[in-house]
Amino acid sequence: MRVIHTSDWHLGRSFHQVGLLDAQVRFIDFLVDLVRAEGVQAVLVSGDIYDRALPSPDTVTVLADALTRLVDAGAHVVLTSGNHDSAIRLGFASELLARAGVHIRSSLSGLGTPLLLDGVAVYPVPYLEPAVVGPALGVSERSHAAVLRAAMDVVRDDLGHRDVPGIVMAHAFVAGGTTTESEREITVGGVNVVPADVFDGFGYAALGHLHRPQWVREDVAYSGSPLAMSFSEADQVKSVSLMDVGPRGIVVEAIPTPVHRRLAVLRGDLADLL
Numbered sequence: 648m649r650v651i652h653t654s655d656w657h658l659g660r661s662f663h664q665v666g667l668l669d670a671q672v673r674f675i676d677f678l679v680d681l682v683r684a685e686g687v688q689a690v691l692v693s694g695d696i697y698d699r700a701l702p703s704p705d706t707v708t709v710l711a712d713a714l715t716r717l718v719d720a721g722a723h724v725v726l727t728s729g730n731h732d733s734a735i736r737l738g739f740a741s742e743l744l745a746r747a748g749v750h751i752r753s754s755l756s757g758l759g760t761p762l763l764l765d766g767v768a769v770y771p772v773p774y775l776e777p778a779v780v781g782p783a784l785g786v787s788e789r790s791h792a793a794v795l796r797a798a799m800d801v802v803r804d805d806l807g808h809r810d811v812p813g814i815v816m817a818h819a820f821v822a823g824g825t826t827t828e829s830e831r832e833i834t835v836g837g838v839n840v841v842p843a844d845v846f847d848g849f850g851y852a853a854l855g856h857l858h859r860p861q862w863v864r865e866d867v868a869y870s871g872s873p874l875a876m877s878f879s880e881a882d883q884v885k886s887v888s889l890m891d892v893g894p895r896g897i898v899v900e901a902i903p904t905p906v907h908r909r910l911a912v913l914r915g916d917l918a919d920l921l
Contacts, residue, residue, distance in 0.1 A: 648765040648891075650814070651681065651687050654856070655693075655695045655870075656674075658698060658710055670907030683720045689723045693856075694728060694730070694774055696729065727771045728751075729773075730831065734774075767892050768805075769816070770815045777793065796841075803847075807848075812897070814850060815853070820856055820857065821867060824861060827877055851890065870887055874907070880910065
């Protein structure tokens with residue numbers, strides 16, 4: 648099975664008061680072409696689909712068009728909500744959309760129920776706010792590590808009854824990851840950090856939240872954002888992760904995304920720079 652892992656689209660974002668929607672549409676064009684060219688069967692988007700809880704009408708139209716085109720290109724699309732998204736708004740009509748191949752997980756409902764796609768079990772886990780989901784998961788500690796560990800116990804229990812490869816999607820700050828200036832802090836005081844061993848037992852953890860493409864360990868990775876959103880990302884090659892999932896494991900290749908406007912950081916005396 649061929650899968651694309653991406654995240655942190657932040658549709659509707661601005662870069663220093665310049666809108667990025669045109670660049671984001673260009674990325675969608677690239678993604679649709681990639682799905683067709685590589686025969687991709689599933690596109691996994693691990694949270695922060697929108698940049699704000701109340702997206703503009705133009706931004707909603709861009710997402711609707713993207714989902715239609717990706718499904719028409721032959722892929723299932725799996726979306727999870729991130730800390731920037733409104734879980735309720737993103738999850739609107741999710742049961743109906745699932746019939747068309749768009750699978751949205753934005754709540755604890757169906758946490759331990761995977762999407763079975765061509766012999767692979769995909770477990771989409773949305774961003775989990777401890778104060779909101781803690782009681783439902785039986786967790787009294789208000790930390791992301793505690794609620795995500797409890798959620799992963801539910802997911803891991805289900806995977807243990809299946810003889811198929813498992814991929815888990817999550818939106819969190821995992822220990823060992825490197826931040827940029829463009830992420831919004833989930834919480835303060837360190838209680839947002841989640842240890843990587845939370846994802847033990849899965850072939851691949853497709854993470855969202857951090858915007859730098861990076862591997863936390865050999866089976867836990869951030870795809871990063873498809874566009875640079877701060878000057879701290881000027882040296883990064885933005886990409887999506889193209890995965891081949893088979894009986895011998897998972898092979899991942901980073902595919903660079905289009906650069907709408909290249910970033911550069913210039914230092915020197917003002918007169919010389921001018």
